[in-house]
Every structure is written in structure tokens, then in C-alpha cells.
Amino acid sequence: MANFKTRARALDLLGRQQIAGIPTAINELLKNAHDAYADNVDIDYFRINDLFVLRDDGVGMSKEDFETRWLTLGTESKVIHRKSSPPPIDPSKPKRVAMGEKGIGRLAIASIGKQVLIVTKAKDQEEITAALINWQIFELPGLNLEDIVIPIRTLTELPNKLTIDSMKEELIESIDKLLAQDDITDTEYTNIESTIKAFNAVPSDLHHKLNRSNDLTDHQSSGTYFLVSPVDETLKFDLDGSSVGKEATKIEKMLMGFHNTMTPDHPKPILDIVFRDYRVNDGTYVDVIDKEQFFTVDDFEVADHHFKGHFDEFGQFKGTIKVYQEKTYEHIVNWTGNNFNKTSCGPFEINLAYVQGKKTQTILNNEDFARISAKADKFGGLYVYKDNIRILPYGNSDVDYLDVEKRRSKHAGSAFFSYRRMFGVINLKQEDNFKLKEKAGREGFIEDKAYRQFRNILINFLTQLATDFFREDTNASPKAEVWANKRAEIEASHKALEKQNKRARAKKERFEKALNKFFSDNQAGLIEQEVGAIFTEAAQGFNTIYSIKDHDLASQKVIDTESETRQKLNDYRKSIIVPTPRGFLVRGELKSDYEAYLSEFDLLEENLFSKTIKKIDELVDETVKKLQISISKRKRLEKAVDFISQEAKAINALKKNTATESANEITKRVKELTTELMVDLDDQIRQVKDRFKTISIDNEADIDLVTKRKELSDEITSVSERNTNILDTIIRQLEGIYWEKDDDNNYITNEQITSALGEELEELKEKIHADVELSQLGLAVSIIHHEFNSTVRSVRSSLKDLKAWSDVNQDLEGVYKNIKINFEHLDGYLNLFTPLNRRLSRKSENIKLLEIKAFLKDLFGSRFARHEIAFNHTNGFAKGSINGYRSSFYPVFVNLIDNAIHWLNESGISNKTIRLHAEDDGSVYVSNNGLEIPQQDKNKIFQLGFSRKENGRGMGLHISNEVLETAGYKLLLVEPRKNATVTFKIAKMD
Incomplete structure (x- = not known):
């Protein structure tokens, strides 16, 4: 009797050669961790050490489990049989649907590297099992597994x-x-031996270096470690990707979105997965699976369109379609591909978001559009999840399994959807969709009847949606009007905004040019020279009057010369005036330049133009006195008033003509538009009536009169509605022209209102950017605290080891003490993070003020000593307390003390003092005797962006005030307390 024998190469064929690549292999290991009831999976790739470590905290394996299950191919994880024992579970957790099926996913490790050390421990057991496997041996021909x-x-x-x-x-x-035994060659032996000897990963040493380490020596702990070395070179390429930043790397494509985290109300992810890529040997790493890089619920909710619903067991869709987040339809999509019989693939759900491809057609703001577009370019697609575990490779932007881009390339006009513009999920369940089976190599579903039906249902769904909602030709559905009209509205708005921005840019350029010319001319002294030249010319003019013998003629000449000089001086003054900016917002550096211009112009008015006019008056008086002629002061005054009056009338007449021309032009354009629209409507009516004459109703017994009438009337109505919408828009624009006189006889116009609103909008934008920056800063502090904490634990452990050596080696004692003192100092600073971290300290409590002082002394103690600053408090402060979150109050005190130290050092005084006070009403005061705050700055110090510090960002006091307001307090600058120059007060809000 003959028996089958199994060659060792079978494992290589079933494992490494079946798996598409390293990313797929890692995905398989994640699924195994899921099946092992793990909560956390940590992946660490140490490039320099050529070591890949994957750890989970699942139920782990005993030695018997490892030998009978892990080393056995084709384990029956999903098959119930009397000869097969069920896979281990964690009874303390909800039951999980097993993802493993054929028992070969574990062999995927061979794709990652040539050799693996497996360390595992079963739950509630003391015994740790370790096994070392060299995969090169399995590649050798002629060997059986038992060899x-x-x-x-x-x-x-x-x-x-x-x-x-x-x-x-x-x-x-x-x-x-x-x-x-001559089973392998010398070359094969040498290669395998060198690989084995090169393996130097030691779990007991490595354990303390790993983040979020799971200590398997603890009785309560369990889990499995895979330590792979050497690592296949392709992992680096899969991680680094191409130089094109738009494309996701292979690792990102395969591992992002392991669980569905993008749709609202998504199931809570079962696994917390972290992939750390240590590219250098300094302890720093890149977080490969950065969850913020993938689609979030916020991204999903702001998208232009949403499609959510259920495909029943017959493949029929029923759900909601939301277009431009404006109109929601209850919609049904029929599928006739299975003649309304039950499908093999089973029922499933879909939740899909879509963003328009052009910025001119989306309702998203610029920031959201840019962010989501960047994500869509990398990760756009329709992902498939079974029991909330992703099925590869569906969702990858280069796997167009629904022929979305193929249809788009053939029928660009009617194929609305693009794979890189959509992101969403298909939700499957094992109990409903068990006939959809994955290929052994995890390259999607087996393309059988169930898969073909599944695919055809989705293709029909997208095709029908495009027809029903996103077409604008004559065959378009009535439901498509919302999309077409809204898109046209957005495009028109964008074009109008673009034109407005273009005009604003042109005005801004002219404004900047005028400002620059003013500063350039003023700095070069050209303005002063020009005014001087006008005065010199006037002086020469007055000198010519001395030769006139007729006193009447001389008097008139004096008046004329004075008037002409004033006119020239005034004309030149007007030529250097930079008009108040209109039609665009002046902010940032440009605003500072304009404010500087106004100051400089005031100085020119005072020191140049006014003094020159005074010199002209003196010149007139001197000429009159020398010629001994009489000039009526009334006549001079009248001449001056006439000059000013004529100038004012000329300016107003010019503006009146301009305004009248603008009004006439608008009237003319409105008349032309209305005439054109009426002509269009009349032409359309004539065309309909002309077609109507050719219809022989009597000879056509089957004619549908209602349908025909609707078809003809719709053509007229569509033109009429278009005209009405255009005219309504024009009317709203004309009605928007607004002005009103206030009590001070000044006119308020809609341009001023728009400008004020624009400035308010820009301020809000700046505030949002600041808030985002602060959120990132807070997150960074949290991460630093978390990651640094684990490092500190490692250093503490190493110090204990060093202490043992120093006790027996006197040469090391000094080194140990020096390291210990400095580490304790560093550790103290780490502990100061704790009250600042909301996640660690988000608890309202009654905080004693002396605890706050102790915290501040620990934080700033070395700076107080270095700068010789006394840090005192009153008896009232010692008795006081404040109620709230430490994370709200501590940063405020830190900011106030940090500012005080800075300005005390700037003051240069010798008795530098910071004093803390408190009163019975709960108010707390922070005082110092440094530099006084200038009067003009007292109203500015809480403004975002204002700072007198060199390189200051002007955020501290503004943020402190806002944080306190959320806690029911406020921060005030009050009259300085005794022996102080600056006092801040923290008080409860009324």
C-alpha cells in the first residue's frame, strides 16, 4: 500500500509563494491576532538591526497548541468536526468571527524574512514556548517535512x-x-548556516526597548511575538514607496483601514495597530499607520454626496441618496441580473461618500477639499469589510474591481463616478455572505458565481445612480436637476468670486505699488525736494512783483501768485496720497505698512506741508510790507475759499459723473439682459408652436396627449425658469446696493459692512488656524508624555543594573551618581507634564493654591535661582484654593510666570520679585516688579498675535484667557498691587 508524502517545499509553495507580498503577509498576521482575541498589535521594524517584530496580546499558545495547531497545515478554524478541537477563545471578550480559514496565513511570515523566532504564552499559564524556524530549509528540493x-x-x-x-x-x-546525508549541497549549507548564525535578536534584551511592551512573564499576560531576521529587502521599498508623494506606499494601501473607521457610527475597532519604522538608531520612528492620514468620520460627513442603504437577498437596493447635502431622496435601484431570484452572494450594506473632482463644483471649503482630495488620491475607493475586517485588495486605488475608471474613459459624459473621488464601505457578514470566499493568496474573492453577482450588483448600482442623479442631458432623470442646478450655482458663485478676487488682486497690487513709491520717494527725500522746488518757484514769482510799479496790479499779482502756489502744493500733496483701500482686505504686513504710511503722512503734514504754507504766508506778508501796498485780507480769504470750493465741486462733479455713468451702464445692461431673455423665451415658444403644427393628433390614435403636452410645456417652462432665476439674481444684487446716513451725517454703505464682515471672517480664520495649531501642540505633549514615559521606565531599570555594578566597582560609583542625579532632574520635568495633559488629568477637583505654587517652583526653580528672582506668596494665597481642572489652570499660571521671568530680566533691576496673592472671594493675583506695561498696550495684550517679546507669537495670554472662560473664570490686567508694577487677576465670571 502506498501513502502520500509531503515535501518540505509544499510549505514554501503554500505560504511564501501564495502570498502576494509582504503587506499582504502582515495583513494575514493581523487577522491571526484578531482570531487570537488580541486587543493590541505592535509592529516594530528596526532597519539597522535588520529585524522585524510583530507582537500581539491575544490568548497565545501553549506548547501543545503550537505543535498541534500552528505547525499543522489546514487547521479547521471554521469547520466543526468531532476530530477537530475548537480554536482557543477568550471567554472574557465578545465572540469573534474567525478570519483564518485554510491555516496557511501563518506561513506568510516566510514572505517577510528568511528566519523567525516565535515566542508565545497561553492565557493563565506560566509556561512560555519559543521556536526558531529557518524558512530557507523549506525551499530545498528533495526534503520531506519530517526531515x-x-x-x-x-x-x-x-x-x-x-x-x-x-x-x-x-x-x-x-x-x-x-x-x-548528502541531502543538501555545500553552497546550500553555507547559506543557511550564515543566516542562522547572524540571528541575534534576544527577546529578554529587546523587551525593555519596545514601546507598549507586553510582559509575558506576568501570570495574567498572554500573547505571541514574531521576531523575523533577516528581513526581505522588499519591505523597505514597500514602506518607502516611490518619490511621488501623491501615491500611497504598498504598506499604506494594504494596512490602512484594517477596520472601518470612516463612516459615522462605525463599529469600534477591535485591534489597535501600531507600525513603527525605526529608520535610524536613535530611538525615533515613523508611525506608518498614521490614522489621521486615512479617512475619518469628519471627512466622510463633509463630502458632497452620500449614498447609504441595503442590498437585499435579491440584489435590490433600498436606501437614501443625499445630493450636495441639500436634498435627500429615498431611492430604490432594481437589479434584474438574477431574474429576481435570491443571490448567492447574499444581502449586504453600503455607505459611500463622494467628492466632486473640481474645486469649482464642490461645497467643501478650500482646506477640506485639499485635505480630502489628497487622501482620495492615495486611498480613494470602495472598501469591503467582512465583520469589520478589511478584505484585500478592495479599496486600493489601483484595483478598479468595479470598472469605474474603465467606464469613465469610455463614456466620460455619462459615467459620473471616479474611483479616486469616492470613499466608503461595503459591509459583509460571515453568516450572510459565507459564499464569498477569499483566494488562498488573499488577492480578493474567488471569482465564482457569488462574486460575479456581488460585482454586477454594485456595477448596476453605480451606473443607475449616475443616470438617476448625475446627468444633465435630455435623458436625465428629474432627480438630476438638484445636482445640475446646484453645481451650476456653485460654478457661477466660484466664477464671480474668482472675478472679484482678480479685481481685488489688481487693486491690491496698485495699492502696494503706491505705498512702495511713497516710502521710496520719502526715504530718498524726493517729497521734500519737490515741495522745496514749489516754494522756490513761488519765491521767484514774488521777486518779479517788485518790478511792477502799479500798486493795484502788484496787489493782484501777489494774490494770484499765492493762489497758484497753494494750488501746486495741494496738487502735489494729493498726488502722493495713497487712497484708502477698497475692494480688498488690508491685513498682516500690508496693514502694518499702511499704518506706517498714515503716520509718515501725518508727519509730512505737520513738518513739511503746514510749514511750507506758513512760509508762503510769511512770503506774502514780506512782499506786501516791502512794496508798501495794501491787500485786503478778506480778498485773500475769499480767494482761498473760492479755491477750496472749486476743488471740492470739481471732485464731487467728477464722482457724480462716474456714479451716473455706472448707474446708466447698469441700467443699459439690465435692459439688454431682459430684452435678450424675452427674445429667448419668445423664440422657444415659436419653436414649440411650430412643432405643434406638424403633429397630427387625429391620425395618431395611440398618442399620449398628457405626455406630449408635458414635453412641449417643459421646454417653455425650462427657459422661463432659467430667465426667472437670472432676473432674481440681478434683482437681489440691485437691492443689495445700500446706503444710509447716520446721526453724525456720515453715510454707511454696504461696502463698509462687507469690509467689516471680511475682516471679522479673516480674524475667525486666524483663530481657527491658531486653535488647530494648539490642538496639535496638545497632542504632541500627550504623545511626548506617553512615549517618553516608556523610555524613562527603561532608563530606571538600567540604572538599577548600573547600581549593582557600582556597588562592587568604585570606579563606576561617581559615574552612577552623576547619571542618577541628572536623570532624577529629567524625570522631575517629565512628571510636570502630568497636570498639563487633559487625558491624564481630566478630573474636576478642589486644587489647593499651595499645590500650584509647588508645581511652579518645581518647573521654574532653576530659572528663579539662575536669575535671582524671589518667588513669594501671601498668607491669603496659602489658605486659598480653586475649583476646576488642573489642566485648565496650570498652563495659565505657567504662562504668567514665564512672562514675568522674561520681563523681570529685561528690567535690569536687582530685587526681582514674583508674588502670589489671593482673596476670600476666590480671586487669585500674580504680581511682579519688572517692566511696566505701556498704556497703549494694556488693551492689546490679550489679543491673538500681539507680543512685545522678540520672536514672540502673541498666543499665551489670549489662549489663557479663553481656557479660563471655558472653566468659568477670566484673566484680567488690574492696577498693580503694592510694591509691584504688573498684576494679573484670575477671577470668577459674573
């Missing part, structure tokens, strides 16, 4: 170097035997 040795050890601690060395030695002895 290959897998060194296994049972331990009570993590494997140390001695254990690893003994396992390596056992492996080498096994290949020595194979070589002696």
Missing part, C-alpha cells in the same frame, strides 16, 4: 542569549546531518 527540525523550548522567562544560542546550535546540527 526538518524545529527547535522548541519551554521556559518561565523570555528567551535569553543562552537559549537563543542553543536553538541556533540545534538548527545547525540538523543541517550538519542533512549535509552528511
Whole structure:
């Protein structure tokens, strides 16, 4: 009787050669962790050490589990049979649907690297199992599985170097035997031996270096470690990707979105997955699976269109379609592909968001559009999840399994959808969709009847949606009007805004040019020279009057010369005036330049133009006196008033003509538009009536009169509605022209209102940017605290080891003490993060003020000593307390003390003092005797962006005030307390 034998190469064929690549292999290991009831999976890739570590905190394996299940192919994880034991579960957690099916996912590890050390511990057991596998041996032809040795050890601690060395030695002895039996060649032996000897990953040493480390030596802990070394070179390429930043890397494509986290009310992710890529050997890493880089619920909710519903067991869709978040339709999409019989694929759900491809057609703001478009370019697609675990490769932007882009390239006009503009999920369940089976290599579903039906249902769905909602030709559905009209409205608005921005840019450029010319001319002294030249010319004019003998003629000449000089001076003054900006917002550096211009112009008025006019008056008086003629002061005054009056009339007449021309032009354009619209309507009516004459109703018995009438009337109505919409828009614009006189006889116009609203909008934008920056800063502090904490634990442990050495080696004692003192100082600073971290300290409590002072003393103690600053408090402060979150109050005190230290040092005084006070009403005061706050700054110090510090950002006091307001308090600058120059008050809001 003959029996089948299994070659060792079968494992290589079933494992490494079946899996599409390393990203797919990692995905398989994540699924295994899911099946093992893990909560956390940590992946660490140490490039320099050529080491890949994947850890989970699942139920783990005993030695028996490892030998009978992990090392056994085709385990029946989803098959109930009397001879198969059920896979281990965690009874303390909700039951999970197993993702593994064929028992070969574990062999995917061979794709990651040539050698793996497996360390595992079952829950509620003391024993740790370790096994070392070299995959190169399995690639050798001619060997059977029973010829290959897998060194296994049972331990009570993590494997140390001695254990690893003994396992390596056992492996080498096994290949020595194979070589002696002539089962392998010398070259094969040498290659395998060098790989085994190069393995230097020691779990007991590595454990303390890993973030979020799961201590398997603890009785309560369990889990599995995979340590792969050497690592296949392709992992680096899969991580780094191409130089084109728009494209996602292979790792990102395969591992992003392992759970659905993008749709509202999505199930809570089962696994918390972290992938750390240590590219250099300094402890820093890149977070490969950065969750913010993938689609979020916020992204999903702001999208232009949403499609949500259920496909029943017959493939018929019923759900809601929301277009431009404006109109929601209850919609049904029929599918006739299975003649209304039950499908093999089963019922499933869809939740899909879509963003228009052009910025001119979307309701998203610029920031959201840019962010979501960047994500869509990398990760856009329709993802498939089974029991909230992603099925690869569906969702990848380069896997167009629904032929979306293919249809778009063939029928660009009617194929609305684009794969890189959509993001959403298909939700499957094992119990409903068990006939959709994955390929062994995890390259999607097996393309059988169930998959073909599943695919055809979705293709029909997208095709029908495009027809029903997103067409604008004569065959368009009535439901498509909302999209077409809204898109046209957005495009028109965008074009109008674009024109407005273009005009604003032109005005701004002219404004900047005028400002720059003013500053350039003024700095070069050209303005002063020009005014001087006008005065010199006037003086020469007055000198010519001395030769006139007739006193009447001389008097008139004096008046004329004075008037002409004043006219020239005034004309030049007007030529250098930079008009008040209109039609665009002046902000930032340009606003500062304009304010500087106004100050400089005031100085010119005072020191140049006014003095020149005074000199002209003196010149007139001197000329009159020398000629001994009489000039009526009334006549001079009248001449001056006439000059000013004529100038004012001329300016107003010019503006009146301009305004009248603008009004006439608008009237003319409105008349032309209304005439054109009426002509269009008349032409349309004539065309309809002309067609009507050719219809022979009597000879056509089957004619549908209602349908025909609606068809003809719709043509007229569509033109009429278009005209009405256009005219309504024009009327609203004309009605928007607004002015009103106030009590001070000044006119308020809609341009001033728009400008004020624009400035308010810009301020709000700046505030939003500041808030985002602060949120990122807060998150950074949280991350630093979390990550640094684990590092500190490691250093503490190492210090204990060093202490043992220093106790027996006096040469090390000094080194140990120095390191210990500096570390304790650093550790103290780490502890100061705790009250600032909302997530760690989000608890309202009664905080004693002396605790706050102790915190501040710990934080700033070294700076107080270095700068010789006394830090005192009153008895009232010592008795006081404040109620709220530490994370709200501590940063405020930190900011006030930090500012006080800065300005005390700037003051240069010797008795520098910061004093804390408190009163019975709960008010707290922080005073110092540094530089006084200038009067003009007292109303500005709480404004965002205002700072007198060099390189100051002007955020501290503004943020402190806002944080306190959310806690029911306010921050005030009050009259300085005794022996102080500056006092801030923290008081309850009324």
C-alpha cells in the first residue's frame, strides 16, 4: 500500500509563494491576532538591526497548541468536526468571527524574512514556548517535512542569549546531518548556516526597548511575538514607496483601514495597530499607520454626496441618496441580473461618500477639499469589510474591481463616478455572505458565481445612480436637476468670486505699488525736494512783483501768485496720497505698512506741508510790507475759499459723473439682459408652436396627449425658469446696493459692512488656524508624555543594573551618581507634564493654591535661582484654593510666570520679585516688579498675535484667557498691587 508524502517545499509553495507580498503577509498576521482575541498589535521594524517584530496580546499558545495547531497545515478554524478541537477563545471578550480559514496565513511570515523566532504564552499559564524556524530549509528540493527540525523550548522567562544560542546550535546540527546525508549541497549549507548564525535578536534584551511592551512573564499576560531576521529587502521599498508623494506606499494601501473607521457610527475597532519604522538608531520612528492620514468620520460627513442603504437577498437596493447635502431622496435601484431570484452572494450594506473632482463644483471649503482630495488620491475607493475586517485588495486605488475608471474613459459624459473621488464601505457578514470566499493568496474573492453577482450588483448600482442623479442631458432623470442646478450655482458663485478676487488682486497690487513709491520717494527725500522746488518757484514769482510799479496790479499779482502756489502744493500733496483701500482686505504686513504710511503722512503734514504754507504766508506778508501796498485780507480769504470750493465741486462733479455713468451702464445692461431673455423665451415658444403644427393628433390614435403636452410645456417652462432665476439674481444684487446716513451725517454703505464682515471672517480664520495649531501642540505633549514615559521606565531599570555594578566597582560609583542625579532632574520635568495633559488629568477637583505654587517652583526653580528672582506668596494665597481642572489652570499660571521671568530680566533691576496673592472671594493675583506695561498696550495684550517679546507669537495670554472662560473664570490686567508694577487677576465670571 502506498501513502502520500509531503515535501518540505509544499510549505514554501503554500505560504511564501501564495502570498502576494509582504503587506499582504502582515495583513494575514493581523487577522491571526484578531482570531487570537488580541486587543493590541505592535509592529516594530528596526532597519539597522535588520529585524522585524510583530507582537500581539491575544490568548497565545501553549506548547501543545503550537505543535498541534500552528505547525499543522489546514487547521479547521471554521469547520466543526468531532476530530477537530475548537480554536482557543477568550471567554472574557465578545465572540469573534474567525478570519483564518485554510491555516496557511501563518506561513506568510516566510514572505517577510528568511528566519523567525516565535515566542508565545497561553492565557493563565506560566509556561512560555519559543521556536526558531529557518524558512530557507523549506525551499530545498528533495526534503520531506519530517526531515526538518524545529527547535522548541519551554521556559518561565523570555528567551535569553543562552537559549537563543542553543536553538541556533540545534538548527545547525540538523543541517550538519542533512549535509552528511548528502541531502543538501555545500553552497546550500553555507547559506543557511550564515543566516542562522547572524540571528541575534534576544527577546529578554529587546523587551525593555519596545514601546507598549507586553510582559509575558506576568501570570495574567498572554500573547505571541514574531521576531523575523533577516528581513526581505522588499519591505523597505514597500514602506518607502516611490518619490511621488501623491501615491500611497504598498504598506499604506494594504494596512490602512484594517477596520472601518470612516463612516459615522462605525463599529469600534477591535485591534489597535501600531507600525513603527525605526529608520535610524536613535530611538525615533515613523508611525506608518498614521490614522489621521486615512479617512475619518469628519471627512466622510463633509463630502458632497452620500449614498447609504441595503442590498437585499435579491440584489435590490433600498436606501437614501443625499445630493450636495441639500436634498435627500429615498431611492430604490432594481437589479434584474438574477431574474429576481435570491443571490448567492447574499444581502449586504453600503455607505459611500463622494467628492466632486473640481474645486469649482464642490461645497467643501478650500482646506477640506485639499485635505480630502489628497487622501482620495492615495486611498480613494470602495472598501469591503467582512465583520469589520478589511478584505484585500478592495479599496486600493489601483484595483478598479468595479470598472469605474474603465467606464469613465469610455463614456466620460455619462459615467459620473471616479474611483479616486469616492470613499466608503461595503459591509459583509460571515453568516450572510459565507459564499464569498477569499483566494488562498488573499488577492480578493474567488471569482465564482457569488462574486460575479456581488460585482454586477454594485456595477448596476453605480451606473443607475449616475443616470438617476448625475446627468444633465435630455435623458436625465428629474432627480438630476438638484445636482445640475446646484453645481451650476456653485460654478457661477466660484466664477464671480474668482472675478472679484482678480479685481481685488489688481487693486491690491496698485495699492502696494503706491505705498512702495511713497516710502521710496520719502526715504530718498524726493517729497521734500519737490515741495522745496514749489516754494522756490513761488519765491521767484514774488521777486518779479517788485518790478511792477502799479500798486493795484502788484496787489493782484501777489494774490494770484499765492493762489497758484497753494494750488501746486495741494496738487502735489494729493498726488502722493495713497487712497484708502477698497475692494480688498488690508491685513498682516500690508496693514502694518499702511499704518506706517498714515503716520509718515501725518508727519509730512505737520513738518513739511503746514510749514511750507506758513512760509508762503510769511512770503506774502514780506512782499506786501516791502512794496508798501495794501491787500485786503478778506480778498485773500475769499480767494482761498473760492479755491477750496472749486476743488471740492470739481471732485464731487467728477464722482457724480462716474456714479451716473455706472448707474446708466447698469441700467443699459439690465435692459439688454431682459430684452435678450424675452427674445429667448419668445423664440422657444415659436419653436414649440411650430412643432405643434406638424403633429397630427387625429391620425395618431395611440398618442399620449398628457405626455406630449408635458414635453412641449417643459421646454417653455425650462427657459422661463432659467430667465426667472437670472432676473432674481440681478434683482437681489440691485437691492443689495445700500446706503444710509447716520446721526453724525456720515453715510454707511454696504461696502463698509462687507469690509467689516471680511475682516471679522479673516480674524475667525486666524483663530481657527491658531486653535488647530494648539490642538496639535496638545497632542504632541500627550504623545511626548506617553512615549517618553516608556523610555524613562527603561532608563530606571538600567540604572538599577548600573547600581549593582557600582556597588562592587568604585570606579563606576561617581559615574552612577552623576547619571542618577541628572536623570532624577529629567524625570522631575517629565512628571510636570502630568497636570498639563487633559487625558491624564481630566478630573474636576478642589486644587489647593499651595499645590500650584509647588508645581511652579518645581518647573521654574532653576530659572528663579539662575536669575535671582524671589518667588513669594501671601498668607491669603496659602489658605486659598480653586475649583476646576488642573489642566485648565496650570498652563495659565505657567504662562504668567514665564512672562514675568522674561520681563523681570529685561528690567535690569536687582530685587526681582514674583508674588502670589489671593482673596476670600476666590480671586487669585500674580504680581511682579519688572517692566511696566505701556498704556497703549494694556488693551492689546490679550489679543491673538500681539507680543512685545522678540520672536514672540502673541498666543499665551489670549489662549489663557479663553481656557479660563471655558472653566468659568477670566484673566484680567488690574492696577498693580503694592510694591509691584504688573498684576494679573484670575477671577470668577459674573
